[in-house]
Amino acid sequence: xVTTDLSISIDGFAAGPRQSAEKPFGDGxxxxxxxxxxxxxxxxxxxxxxxxGAGSYIMGRNMFxxxxxxxxxSWTGWWGDTPPYGAPVFVLSHHERExxxxxxxxxFTFVNGIRPAFDLAVAAAQAAGSDRVAIxxxxxxxxxxxxxxxxxxxxxxxxxxxxxxxxxxxxxVPSVDLEQVSSRATSLVTHQVYRVLR
Amino acid sequence: xVTTDLSISIDGFAAGPRQSAEKPFGDGxxxxxxxxxxxxxxxxxxxxxxxxGAGSYIMGRNMFxxxxxxxxxSWTGWWGDTPPYGAPVFVLSHHERExxxxxxxxxFTFVNGIRPAFDLAVAAAQAAGSDRVAIxxxxxxxxxxxxxxxxxxxxxxxxxxxxxxxxxxxxxVPSVDLEQVSSRATSLVTHQVYRVLR
Numbered sequence: 001x002v003t004t005d006l007s008i009s010i011d012g013f014a015a016g017p018r019q020s021a022e023k024p025f026g027d028g029x030x031x032x033x034x035x036x037x038x039x040x041x042x043x044x045x046x047x048x049x050x051x052x053g054a055g056s057y058i059m060g061r062n063m064f065x066x067x068x069x070x071x072x073x074s075w076t077g078w079w080g081d082t083p084p085y086g087a088p089v090f091v092l093s094h095h096e097r098e099x100x101x102x103x104x105x106x107x108f109t110f111v112n113g114i115r116p117a118f119d120l121a122v123a124a125a126q127a128a129g130s131d132r133v134a135i136x137x138x139x140x141x142x143x144x145x146x147x148x149x150x151x152x153x154x155x156x157x158x159x160x161x162x163x164x165x166x167x168x169x170x171x172x173v174p175s176v177d178l179e180q181v182s183s184r185a186t187s188l189v190t191h192q193v194y195r196v197l198r
Numbered sequence: 199x200v201t202t203d204l205s206i207s208i209d210g211f212a213a214g215p216r217q218s219a220e221k222p223f224g225d226g227x228x229x230x231x232x233x234x235x236x237x238x239x240x241x242x243x244x245x246x247x248x249x250x251g252a253g254s255y256i257m258g259r260n261m262f263x264x265x266x267x268x269x270x271x272s273w274t275g276w277w278g279d280t281p282p283y284g285a286p287v288f289v290l291s292h293h294e295r296e297x298x299x300x301x302x303x304x305x306f307t308f309v310n311g312i313r314p315a316f317d318l319a320v321a322a323a324q325a326a327g328s329d330r331v332a333i334x335x336x337x338x339x340x341x342x343x344x345x346x347x348x349x350x351x352x353x354x355x356x357x358x359x360x361x362x363x364x365x366x367x368x369x370x371v372p373s374v375d376l377e378q379v380s381s382r383a384t385s386l387v388t389h390q391v392y393r394v395l396r
Contacts, residue, residue, distance in 0.1 A: 010354070010376065010392065011368035012210055029373050146360075156208070160376035160392055162344075162368055170209035170360055175227050178208065178358035183383030190381045192388060194208065194358055 003153040004135040004142050005051045007033045007189075009163040014139035016166040021066035024078060032161035036189035043186040047157065055130025056121040057089040060141035064091045064108065071097045077108065085136075088124040090117045092141060114144050139167045146173045146196075154178070154194040201351040202333040202340050203249045205231045205387075207361040212337035214364040219264035222276060230359035234387035241384040245355065253328025254319040255287040258339035262289040262306065269295045275306065283334075286322040288315045290339060312342050337365045344371045344394075352376070352392040 008014050014033070016026030025033065036044055061067055065075045071093075077083055083106040093110045101107040111117040121133045135145050145151050156169075178194040185191070206212050212231070214224030223231065234242055259265055263273045269291075275281055281304040291308045299305040309315040319331045333343050343349050354367075376392040383389070 010390070011371070029375065032375070158390075160378040162371060162374040162376065164368070164371060164373040170362070173209070173360060173362060175362040176360040177227065177230070178360065180358040180383065180385060180388065183381070183388045185378065185381030187378060190378065190388070190390060192208070192356075 001131055001152045002133045002135065002145070002150055003054070003155060004137070004145070004151055005155045005157065006137060006139060006142055006169055007036070007157040007159060008139075008169050009033060009159055009161045011162045011164065012168045012170060013163040013166040014137065014142075014169055016163055019062060019066075019167070024066075026166055028163050028166060029161050030163070030166075032159050033163075036157060036159060036186065040186050040188040044189060044191065047155070047184075047191045050155065051134075052084060052086070054087060054132045054134035055125025055128045056087050057085050057134050057136045058117050058121050058141070058145075059089060059091055059136040060138050061091060061093045063136060063138050063141070064093075070095050073097070076100065076102060082106070087128065088121070089136070090121050090124075092117055114148060114150070118145075118150055139169045139171070142169060143171055143173050146170070146176065149196075149198065151196055153181070154192075154196065156192045156194070158190045158192060159188070199329055199350045200331045200333065200343070200348055201252070201353060202335070202343070202349055203353040203355065204335060204337060204340055204367055205234070205355040205357065206337075206367050207231060207357055207359045209360045209362065210366045210368060211361040211364040212335065212340075212367055214361055217260060217264075217365070222264075224364055226361050226364060227359050228361070228364075230357050231361075234355060234357060234384065238384050238386040242387060242389065245353070245382075245389045248353065249332075250282060250284070252285060252330045252332035253323025253326045254285050255283050255332050255334045256315050256319050256339070256343075257287060257289055257334040258336050259289060259291045261334060261336050261339070262291075268293050271295070274298065274300060277304075280304070285326065286319070287334070288319050288322075290315055312346060312348070316343075316348055337367045337369070340367060341369055341371050344368070344374065347394075347396065349394055351379070352390075352394065354390045354392070356388045356390060357386070
């Protein structure tokens with residue numbers, strides 16, 4: 001099963017415009033997007049836990065690090081010495097870079113193209129005895145996988161804010177039928193789980 | 199209080215592209231947008247009832263009727279002889295047309311500009327002893343009122359479908375802080391109520 005967890009505004013943005021090393025979520029009211037993760041931890045404990053636990057992960061180039069045209073080899077991601085993934089992470093990138101491993105079982109492997117990344121992630125999850133691959137983000141990467149029909153379950157964490165601009169989930173994704181699997185709200189966020197129908 | 203009820207897809211569309219007299223909601227999987235109104239009536243009875251009951255209504259030109267460049271005076275709206283509004287309805291239009299009244303207390307008055315329509319609707323609601331004006335739609339009209347800061351409560355009925363194109367809520371609306379007032383889901387729809395913060 002391929003899942004994705006994405007925190008979005010009610011107008012569908014997962015990040016604001018002008019993302020940078022200093023502002024990984026870009027400009028605007030972007031703190032409101034992930035406020036639930038910090039202020040709502042107990043009420044949303046199940047959803048927070050569900051973001052982890054996959055057998056492998058796939059993420060876009062910008063989610064791994066700020067794009068400076070090529071890789072700064074001293075950059076090992078936003079997450080410090082012990083990233084929370086604890087599993088193989090496949091980073092989509094046109095730039096070549098050697099794989100490396102950090103503490104806690106997280107490795108980063110750089111792959112050009114969503115299909116090769118998908119195949120490697122499925123194999124890595126299976127090798128770890130897991131049936132779940134998580135598309136970690138950002139929205140542009142999720143949109144590519146949605147458009148390719150490669151996502152089974154969308155877990156959207158919808159925050160009460162209109163961002164107005166930025167990186168939008170579903171941008172240029174063709175029409176898709178969904179089944180609403182569950183819906184649960186706290187005062188800060190609504191957690192929606194949708195199954196993608198084929 | 200100014201409210202709006204809008205049925206939208208998870209990607210924020212309230213209608214598909216190419217709306218016409220034959221297809222008022224346009225092309226695409228638009229039946230999925232309002233399926234909850236017909237198949238989920240009992241489970242969503244409170245939300246359905248809440249769409250009505252305002253002291254007056256404002257709607258866009260396209261919600262009143264298909265745009266043929268001017269008014270076809272034999273056209274009295276999509277709703278037959280006894281429209282469900284039972285209150286004054288103000289239709290935004292650049293074309294002039296005399297007001298008229300239908301059975302059940304619904305009248306249609308044609309007004310050029312959102313501010314004049316807003317003032318007339320507030321006065322009409324007050325005259326009827328109501329404190330509520332409803333922006334009936336479509337999304338383009340709701341967006342104009344949102345951008346002007348004239349909506350207090352957003353009631354979104356989110357259906358499990360990705361439409362991919364059409365008329366989008368929040369299109370060109372600047373950033374807005376919301377408070378999540380309530381959230382309730384049935385198997386077919388999630389009902390979100392947001393208060394607009396100023």
